[in-house]
Amino acid sequence: MNASKRRTRILLKDTLRLVAPPKPIKVSEWADENRVLSPEDSAEPGPWRTSRSPFQKEIMDAVTDPEIDAVVMMLGSQLGKTAIQLNVIGYYTGHDPSPIMMVQPDLGVGKDFSNDRLTPMYRDSPQLARLFGKGKSRDSRNTIYYKSFPGGRINIAGSNAPASLASKPIRILLADEIDRFAKSAGTEGDPLNLAxxxxxxxxxxxxxxxxxxxxxxxxxxxxxxxxxxxxxxxxMCPSCDHLQTLSWRRIKYEYDEETSQCVEVTHACEKCGAMHEEHEWKRDYANRTKWIAGKKHATTRGFHLSALAATINYTWKMAVKEWIQANKEGKQAIKVFINTVLAETWEEEGQKLEHEILLNRREMYKARVPEGVRYITAAVDTQDTRFEIDVVGWGKGYSSWRIQRHVIVGDLNQQQPWQELDEFLSRTWKDADGRSFRPVRTLIDSGGHFTLKVYKFCKPRQGRNIYALKGEERGDGQETPLLNGVSTNNIVGATVVRVGVSEGKATVFSSLSLEPGKPGSCRFPLPHPDNPDPFVYDEEYFLQLTSEQLVTRYKEGKPYTAWVQTRARNEALDLAVYNRAAIEMINPNFDLPLPEPGSVATGAKRQKRPKKKNVSSSI
Incomplete structure (x- = not known):
């Protein structure tokens, strides 16, 4: 055979190898054969073993089922959601090369995923490393957000960045933490639908x-x-073999408050009632558990699992400790536990309050700033003829105390009311020990007819933590996170905080429903002898605070909930939402000690926000 024929034969074999269908293996099989956990990605780097978390096998293998085109994972924390997705990416990179897109809540999270999880997997898994030679790291076709490989590519996109979603056609779509996606990708609509x-x-x-x-x-x-x-x-129940899901309602525990430790925790069988410890329920995990479907579906498999099923890095005793702490901190912390540990949705309780109940709760403060306050915030509602201002103090568990309600009346086209607003926001409020408090955040509503004036007012005062705010709310029941990112896309370059008012109202009403003194509750002052302000917390204020209620509506035959006004004015409720957004922006540490009496409390150094919530960026 001459050289020309040999080259032709080799070329033909290479071509057939590229077009031939891949060997029919499953994602879990690929991972066990090829995936290597990186030091950056695991406390125990080395070869991947699906047997360490057997519940992941069925989820991963559903992806390669030819009859299935969608897999839904409603999972709690500590269950390896990202690891499962990385295995899918590895499979469709090294075994069945395809165009892939991974969509994260925002590009910042996407960057972290690429640097901390994806790149190390490509580097340390031998099959994948061969696809990215030494020169690839400097290749213009391979960046943080885009990597190419023989037969495919992967794009890292952000739900808040329409340009990142506007790529070429993709075969494999992974959408991570979709409940924290932006409401809209710019002006192009729902980012999930775009992807x-x-x-x-x-x-x-x-x-x-x-x-x-x-x-x-x-x-x-x-x-x-x-x-x-x-x-x-x-x-399977260790006693009677009855199959059942793990339920927090059947968890029983003993907790030692002195040592802050869970002494014992067991789970009761729903059939025979026998109590067994965690290791007993999880013994022979792979053979004594079974995924059971709730209904039939031709093309979509959905999996729901709480963190109680975790096999590594998380235990029932840890869950009990989190639950105890959440109950101390209040409803917001309980909501986080329900969402992230139990992987269940949070259902708000009755969302209609009578204003008389709150009016009768007013109490006499010993000082303008009551005991328990660690930070104060301010919120400003912009009307055509006035500014409405509410100053709020905050303490442990997001407990709150109204401190001062103030109104500045005037034509907002003139300079005078803006000057008065600046003077008011420059003042301090004192507690019984003489400490002076300044707002750690002030948010000013930029809606209505004075948007540009608000931007121009806030821009030079951002150093004083005064920012413009834009409320966002959809009318179709789609939830917008309370903190939905920031924007500087305006003529003066002012930072505008985007606030999901619907979630904010739900949070405010939950707090208002708590008895005073409980973590997360709201407290209000009676008129104080040294208060020169005529605009106190009177009946009108509480009518405004309770001026909306949550109702069920229908769109295309499907129910959703929406807030509707029951009276014309609702400024007090809007201000309550803005103040809640303001305090959450700083991710406060309520355990930090106050400064010495007589000093100025301007707010502690901002704490680092965990990579979780629904926020593309914060101030």
Missing amino acids: IKRTTTFHNRKMIFVSTPTIKGHSKIEKLYEDSTQERLHF
């Missing part, structure tokens, strides 16, 4: 949707799970 449209040209597309859930009726992952096989992992 899904990129898959329509592939008959063999695969879509993986992942998230911990949020509020019932507003959760994207809950909606997708309901339109799936609705599978839940069932465990």
Whole structure:
């Protein structure tokens, strides 16, 4: 055989290798054979073993089922959601090369995912490393947000960045923490729908949707799970072998308050009532658990699992400790536990309050700033003829104390009311020990007819933590996070804080429903002898504070909840939402000690915000 024929034969073999279908293996099999956990990605680096978390096998293998085009994962924390997605990416990089897109809540999270999780996997897993030679790191085709490999590519996108979603067609879509996606990708609409449209040209597309859930009726992952096989992992009772899901309601524990430790925790069988410890329920995990579907679905498999099923890095005793702490901190912390540990949606309780109840709760403060306050915030509502201002103190568990209600009347086209506003926001408020407090954040409503004036007022005062605010709310039941990122896309370059008012109202009403003194409750002052302000917390204020209620509406036959006004004025409620957003922006540490009496309390150094919530960026 001459040299020309040999070259032709080699070329033909290489071509056939590229077009031939890949060997039919499953994602879990690929991972066990090829995935290597990196030091940056695991406390125990080395070869991947699906047997360490057996519940992941069925989820991963559903992706490679030819009859399935979508997999929904409504999972709690500590269950390896990201690890599962990385295995899928590895499979469709090294075994069945395809165009892939990973969508994160924002590009910042996407950057962290690429640097801390994806790149190390490509580097340390030998099969994948061969696809990215030494020169690839400097290749212009391989960046933080884009990497190419023989037969495919991966794009890292952010739900708040429309340009990152506007890529070429993709076969494999992974959407992570979709309940924290931006409401809209610029002006192009729902980012999840935009990403899904990129898959329509592939008959063999695969879509993986992942998230911990949020509020019932507003959760994207809950909606997708309901339109799936609705599978839940069932465990055999160690005594009677009855299959059942692990339930927080059947968890029994003993907790030692002195040592802050869970002494014992067991789970009761729903059939025979026998109590068994965690290691007994999880013994022979792979053979004594089973995923059971709640309904049939031809193309979508859905999986729901709480952190109680975790096999590594998380125990029931840890869960009990989190639960105890959440109950001390209040409803917001309990909500986080329900969402992230139990992987269940949070359902708000009765959302209509009578104003007389709150009016009669007013109490006499010993000083303008009551005992227990660690920070204060201010919020400003901009009307055509006045500024409405509410100053609020905050303490442990997001307990709050109204401190001063103030109104500045005047034509906002003139300079005088703006000057008065600046003077008011420059003042301090004192506690009984003589400490002076300044607002750690002030948010000013930029809606209405004075948007540009608000921007121009706030821009030079951002050094004093005074920022413009834009309220956002959808009318179709889709939830917008309380802190939905910031924008500087305006003529003066002012930082504008985007606030989801619907979630804010739900949070405010939950706090108002608590008895005074409980963590997270709200307290109000009676008129004080040394208060020169005529605009006190009177009946009109409480009528405004309770001026909306949550109702059920329908769109295309599907129910959703929406806030509706029951009276014309609702400034007090809006200000309560703005103040809640202001305090959450600083991620406060309420355990830090106050400065010495007689000093100025300007707010402690801002704490680092965990990479979780629903916020593309914060101030």
